[in-house]
Amino acid sequence: MEKKTNRGRGAEGKAVWILKALLCAYVVTGILLLLLTLLLYKLNLDEGKVTGGIIAIYVISTFVGGFAAGKMAKVRKFAWGLTIGILYFGLLLLISLGVYRTLQGSGANVLTTFLLCAGGGMLGGMIS
Template structure:
């Protein structure tokens, strides 16, 4: 029975951390939208800001899951970043029904998400 409760708590760690990451993403994207409207930012600036949002969100989620896990924090953070990327990919597929961009862009986004989560886990 204890192992079952332990597994549930680990799943809850991941879900709570992912939820935090996506809330941060939503808030930062809203701020970026306002900045884009007010400041008329160019495409390169917006792309750089989106990369920063990926990193910030997964870093924060990695810190939270690392504090909950207390052991193998970098691994839990990387798991969180991977989960963040997979959900991001599924949302993109659901909205556009295709993957825009090259495989290199997907690989870069995966490395950013997994690396941000891993860094957050190590910081915690």
């Protein structure tokens, strides 16, 4: 009976630190998007530079989230970082679908974004 209780706490604990890592990634996203907005306003960046900035923000944010998850997990860090990257992408996709009611861009763009998010999270987990 006691083992089930410990498992429940472990699962709750994992869910909590996964949410903490995702929150960390989205806070970094918000800060970096505000910085990119400021740069866009001050420097009149063209579309290519803004797109590159958004891609960099995805990678940096998932890296930070994966790093945080890896620090909290202490085992199989790369897998937890990858999980954070995938969850980040999934939430990003849900938000995009909610706002635009359709996928923005082609399937190749969505796949590339998925790979960048998953790779950034996994790299963050590995380095932690």
